[in-house]
Amino acid sequence: MGVGHDEDFGAFVARAWPGLVRTAVLLTGDITRAEDLAQEALVRTHRRWRSVRRQDAPEAYVRVAMVNLQRSWWRRRAYREVLVDAVPDRAAPPGGFGTASDPDEVLAAALATLPPRMRATLVLRFYEDLSERQVADALGCAVGTVKSQTSRGLEQLRAALADAGHDGSGSTLGSATDDTARSTS
Amino acid sequence: MSPDLDDLDVERALRDHLARRAGSVDPSLAPVALVTRRARSRERRQVLVAAVAVAAVTLGGTAVAAPWLTGSTQGQVATDPGPDGRWAPDEVPTRGDLAEDDAYRTRAQEAVRERYAAVAAAAAAAGEPTGDLTAPVLGHVVFAGRLPAGAAVVATVKGSPEGVVTFWSPTGRVADLTMQRAFDRSYSDGTAVDQVAVSVGSPGGPGYVVVVPLRASTSSVEVSSGPVVGTDGSVRRSWSPLPLADGVAVGRLDAANPIQVPLVRLDGGRARVVAPAVTPNTAxxxxxxVREAARTWGIGTAPAEATVSGALGEILRVVPVGRMSVEPVFHGREQPSTAEVVAGLVRLDDGAVLQVAGAFDDRVGRTPTLTTLIAGRPVPARAAVRTPFTWVDDVSYSQSGTEDPTMRARARLALPGAARMEVRDVGTTPCGPGRSYGSADVDASGLGTVVVDIPSACLDPGPADVAPTDTYRRIVAVALDANGREIGRASIQPASMSEVVDTPDYAVAMSPQGSTGTGG
Incomplete structure (x- = not known):
């Protein structure tokens, strides 16, 4: 691997980085961790760049690496505390504390509690718009597993929304504004 | 759950949420230079170049001739290596005298299913989620052959994990073949592999190294049974040739060496870790x-057996119990996690001393988690009691929005009798703005904690030592007494920041701890 290899790889990193980080945020729920995850996946991709670059969508390779890494990190996260510069203030939900949160917050919180593979399944299906077959390939599992993970994941989200009072009868579901779509990082 | 919300509602809400959440992210500049530098650095480091003296010690006392491996490979599909002269692990012709015996392959597949069914059942019985567990499917048999003390099958596997799986039959009979271990595909560090190398055998019995080169041109195979730790904390290795016959090399692990962490190298090239399927001790x-060690720990209240197993788990996989004793040194609790921590010295029968430490987080409402903090770090025997136990956790690499791969970490130090700790750069010239990166009082048990930001320039670039991932050996944690005098020091070094493979923990046991003042 020489200079040309690195230049080619560098160009790929520059091009793919924003999209990878966005996906990683959805996988991790945290911008700092997402950047770490994308970076680590790219470091690992570098070793195999010669073969990865020949693929139609090298981003897909990195995405799979991110999903797998995230699952590994998740397994080991329980013991470690998370270092942050400062504890962020939490904005009051519409109507003040003690009322149902906005659906974005409910979904963000519910997603954070899902097992990593289930969360990855939902992100790949509904953000990356991958087919069930593509998700199965990315996660290294059967299509049936993707179906069941998707179904169970949606069920948990639905329960969380219902618990928070978003039962489909009101207008809040799916109508959150940009103001409420703030980063949880 | 509300009957009023259907799947489409939830799906639509989720799609909207994900799009908004992703759209709100403002990624930092692409860290092109950083990623490339880290990749290069890690690739150099993972060379696993072992140390200095290369005394010609024959593996196991004898270079094992392998008449039992001279079975023909005729009848297999003749697969040519790729354009680079190398087979992929799942394409190399099956090696070994049982290569044509389908019964072993069939039994191996059954054994995989049995093992994972048992694991899944145990997880379910314990109320743990099994969603992440995908039963692997046997891929390609790389090796199937008889050895002096049994028979082994080595195969690629697809699923979770994806990589290489080993099987062992202590009697050599196909019916007794059971799955030993599965190794993630990064077991050989993730780069394009030149060999499949594993150790196999009965736990506590003789262990064998099986090496299947993947380059057709490979002409020599050398194996080192394990690091030899000196009483001064130094580490060296010796290498011995293994005869290569019919595309496979096999040798017996050297029982004279108390530490069994075999490495392999082909054609005098880079050393690689042998995936360790066999352990020197039975369960x-x-x-x-562990039970006896926990019983005799005797510092304050008795530690949980689980915590002691966290400290000793790795060393027990590489050193026979009859060749080591444990000297408890520390027992306390980390903050803010409140995880119980034990640390001690393992003294080998050849005079070498290794540090071990483990933690057990048993907070109510969380999944109990066991962590090996120090797997077996060599220290000079004479200074062992004064050498602090150090580790880091919560490592994060980059500062968001910058190109600087600062390592932010929580540095820990444990040493009874210490009053204060300081994290310092002891390189010849400073690698950052100053020498001191932080200091803190040590609690009554002897445990100190300080959060530090270490610049990338402090990363140790040297390829000479065995180091698992990026290391900062020039950054040390110093234990000070009540008068501010130094008691001892040790480098802070993440044991395994990102790799979830067997390599790092074992490799830690090969990283000298005594020579920290060499940066610059």
């Missing part, structure tokens, strides 16, 4: 050793 021996 019963390990359990008894």
């Amino acid at each position: 019963e021996q390990e359990a008894a050793f």
